[in-house]
Amino acid sequence: MATGRNHRPATSRSRGIPEATVARLPLYLRALTALSERSVPTVSSEELAAAAGVNSAKLRKDFSYLGSYGTRGVGYDVEYLVYQISRELGLTQDWPVVIVGIGNLGAALANYGGFASRGFRVAALIDADPSLAGKPVAGIDVQHTDALEQIIADNGVSIGVIATPAGSAQQVCDRLVAAGITSILNFAPTVLSVPEGVDVRKVDLSIELQILAFHEQRKAGEDAPEEEETAPPAAPPAAAVTKRPGPGPDGDVPAVMPA
Amino acid sequence: MATGRNHRPATSRSRGIPEATVARLPLYLRALTALSERSVPTVSSEELAAAAGVNSAKLRKDFSYLGSYGTRGVGYDVEYLVYQISRELGLTQDWPVVIVGIGNLGAALANYGGFASRGFRVAALIDADPSLAGKPVAGIDVQHTDALEQIIADNGVSIGVIATPAGSAQQVCDRLVAAGITSILNFAPTVLSVPEGVDVRKVDLSIELQILAFHEQRKAGEDAPEEEETAPPAAPPAAAVTKRPGPGPDGDVPAVMPA
DNA sequence: ATGCCTTTGTGAACGCGTGCACAAAGATGG
DNA sequence: CCATCTTTGTGCACGCGTTCACAAAGGCAT
Ligand SMILES: NC(=O)c1ccc[n+]([C@@H]2O[C@H](COP(=O)([O-])OP(=O)(O)OC[C@H]3O[C@@H](n4cnc5c(N)ncnc54)[C@H](O)[C@@H]3O)[C@@H](O)[C@H]2O)c1
Ligand SMILES: NC(=O)c1ccc[n+]([C@@H]2O[C@H](COP(=O)([O-])OP(=O)(O)OC[C@H]3O[C@@H](n4cnc5c(N)ncnc54)[C@H](O)[C@@H]3O)[C@@H](O)[C@H]2O)c1
Numbered sequence: 144m145a146t147g148r149n150h151r152p153a154t155s156r157s158r159g160i161p162e163a164t165v166a167r168l169p170l171y172l173r174a175l176t177a178l179s180e181r182s183v184p185t186v187s188s189e190e191l192a193a194a195a196g197v198n199s200a201k202l203r204k205d206f207s208y209l210g211s212y213g214t215r216g217v218g219y220d221v222e223y224l225v226y227q228i229s230r231e232l233g234l235t236q237d238w239p240v241v242i243v244g245i246g247n248l249g250a251a252l253a254n255y256g257g258f259a260s261r262g263f264r265v266a267a268l269i270d271a272d273p274s275l276a277g278k279p280v281a282g283i284d285v286q287h288t289d290a291l292e293q294i295i296a297d298n299g300v301s302i303g304v305i306a307t308p309a310g311s312a313q314q315v316c317d318r319l320v321a322a323g324i325t326s327i328l329n330f331a332p333t334v335l336s337v338p339e340g341v342d343v344r345k346v347d348l349s350i351e352l353q354i355l356a357f358h359e360q361r362k363a364g365e366d367a368p369e370e371e372e373t374a375p376p377a378a379p380p381a382a383a384v385t386k387r388p389g390p391g392p393d394g395d396v397p398a399v400m401p402a
Numbered sequence: 403m404a405t406g407r408n409h410r411p412a413t414s415r416s417r418g419i420p421e422a423t424v425a426r427l428p429l430y431l432r433a434l435t436a437l438s439e440r441s442v443p444t445v446s447s448e449e450l451a452a453a454a455g456v457n458s459a460k461l462r463k464d465f466s467y468l469g470s471y472g473t474r475g476v477g478y479d480v481e482y483l484v485y486q487i488s489r490e491l492g493l494t495q496d497w498p499v500v501i502v503g504i505g506n507l508g509a510a511l512a513n514y515g516g517f518a519s520r521g522f523r524v525a526a527l528i529d530a531d532p533s534l535a536g537k538p539v540a541g542i543d544v545q546h547t548d549a550l551e552q553i554i555a556d557n558g559v560s561i562g563v564i565a566t567p568a569g570s571a572q573q574v575c576d577r578l579v580a581a582g583i584t585s586i587l588n589f590a591p592t593v594l595s596v597p598e599g600v601d602v603r604k605v606d607l608s609i610e611l612q613i614l615a616f617h618e619q620r621k622a623g624e625d626a627p628e629e630e631e632t633a634p635p636a637a638p639p640a641a642a643v644t645k646r647p648g649p650g651p652d653g654d655v656p657a658v659m660p661a
Numbered sequence: 662a663t664g665c666c667t668t669t670g671t672g673a674a675c676g677c678g679t680g681c682a683c684a685a686a687g688a689t690g691g
Numbered sequence: 692c693c694a695t696c697t698t699t700g701t702g703c704a705c706g707c708g709t710t711c712a713c714a715a716a717g718g719c720a721t
Contacts, residue, residue, distance in 0.1 A: 188698075200681070348517075351587050353491050357424050448668085
């Protein structure tokens with residue numbers, strides 16, 4: 144996932160809904176919404192699971208955390224389930240969101256229609272660049288960072304999106320938190336440190352690609368076991384390479400430099 | 403994660419590196435690169451773990467899967483570790499990447515500098531819109547979808563990025579796979595079905611926000627324990643007769659998929 | 662060399678998530 | 692009302708991931 148991972152350890156479970164289940168609820172909701180638009184009245188766990196790309200047993204267990212909303216022998220009422228999941232996710236209310244850093248990515252996010260379609264409303268676009276201030280992006284005037292605190296307070300914003308360069312991310316984060324933001328979606332490739340009670344999720348394209356590259360390399364290595372490294376293994380750390388776990392993934396073993 | 407979760411179950415483990423560890427290696431690599439640029443020679447697991455935002459024991463265990471690259475009493479050699487992780491992730495070679503769908507998001511991705519900084523090279527930008535063909539984005543001419551297969555074959559591309567609307571994603575995916583792509587990063591809000599051996603990771607902004615909203619709602623609920631449901635819970639499933647719910651319950655989400 | 666101090670590497674315990682498999686529940690038909 | 696069939700809801704087992712805690716390893720000073 145492109146999704147953040149380390150969330151909250153296990154402070155107090157929110158009424159018994161596992162984090163892994165919460166992460167899948169939007170997936171189910173999307174599939175259910177599609178069914179709803181096709182006026183499908185009911186759906187079985189098997190069908191819905193296929194549409195969401197998960198195991199049917201997992202789906203049923205997930206739903207069991209929400210309550211017994213299905214009918215045995217029939218399935219789940221689509222409309223009813225859409226409502227229940229929406230309510231559980233807090234989508235029956237409107238969530239004003241501020242986007243900070245209106246560059247390439249920030250502008251794309253502002254233009255993204257998928258925002259509004261789920262109860263998220265772009266309350267403001269904020270950038271530190273004075274030349275951007277006042278200019279409209281996606282129909283909303285970009286505002287200067289100076290007004291950040293005021294905007295958040297006036298609109299009761301609790302969710303912020305950071306799309307600034309990595310170097311500014313922590314600073315922006317601190318200001319957002321100080322202003323009352325308690326949930327942050329971070330696109331900058333940095334680890335943000337936040338006080339207790341503030342949720343941070345990160346989206347890091349670079350990490351996703353690197354994970355793909357890892358598996359890609361492994362696939363290639365299986366097909367062609369005879370692979371030679373291009374660059375020399377660099378200098379080992381002085382004289383400390385003591386042991387190696389059996390045969391490495393490929394033949395490359397760093398040369399042990401005699402002390 | 404914003405990252406996809408369900409990866410490969412346990413087909414054939416890459417000889418000992420857990421998926422969770424692989425997902426953290428880029429994080430370590432980023433922190434190590436920063437240290438390297440500051441010419442820090444060695445780093446302890448405690449320091450590095452803090453920089454990467456993880457538990458130090460976890461970091462040490464992660465590294466133990468790669469081999470014994472540390473020195474007890476001292477720590478890890480930064481340069482050496484950078485190389486080892488880069489090699490493990492397959493970043494010592496160049497990975498040509500194609501981006502399909504050069505709209506708001508695709509253009510932002512094309513302009514993203516973080517691509518090239520890790521060995522990923524944008525080999526081509528592809529879009530179905532004829533009016534885009536030939537126009538330069540981020541210094542690269544957009545090419546029409548017709549040339550997709552040829553581009554992939556000519557450049558030996560194995561990683562593809564999908565940034566088209568959801569409705570086209572599966573179709574684009576199928577073409578990519580048929581052309582030889584074996585790793586896909588999907589930004590479209592759809593479940594892609596791919597044959598065995600093809601890796602898919604998804605980045606879904608909407609899902610991330612919904613997860614944040616869930617926790618946000620819970621925080622609010624804790625502060626105000628006396629909260630009664632605002633909207634009536636809609637009609638229970640009741641009799642599952644051929645009831646066709648015309649106008650859905652008021653709690654129904656708008657849910658309009660952007661075309 | 663020897664002893665002390667720091668830090669790694671890892672065994673083991675634990676908790677979470679996943680998936681199987683099935684009993685119970687309800688619908689449906691006779 | 693009963694039989695049968697479908698599908699839910701879940702008990703249970705298993706494997707993965709996380710974390711603790713500590714012995715071993717190495718550096719460094721004496
Ligand atoms: N573009 C992508 O596809 C992409 C992909 C993944 C990650 N990212 C990350 O997202 C972030 C933004 O990327 P981008 O391509 O849009 O960069 P960009 O340079 O185009 O935009 C950054 C914007 O942030 C503004 N900014 C800088 N400091 C600020 C501050 N302190 N307060 C408010 N605004 C500030 C700048 O004025 C600029 O408009 C970067 O951290 C990048 O690494 C981008
Ligand atoms: N913009 C965002 O911030 C954002 C965020 C999250 C997810 N997404 C998703 O990313 C995708 C792209 O978003 P966007 O805002 O860039 O949309 P967009 O409409 O601006 O761009 C889509 C592009 O894809 C091209 N396209 C359509 N069908 C194609 C096909 N079959 N083959 C090749 N190209 C095709 C279109 O010509 C267009 O240029 C969407 O699925 C969207 O839901 C976007």
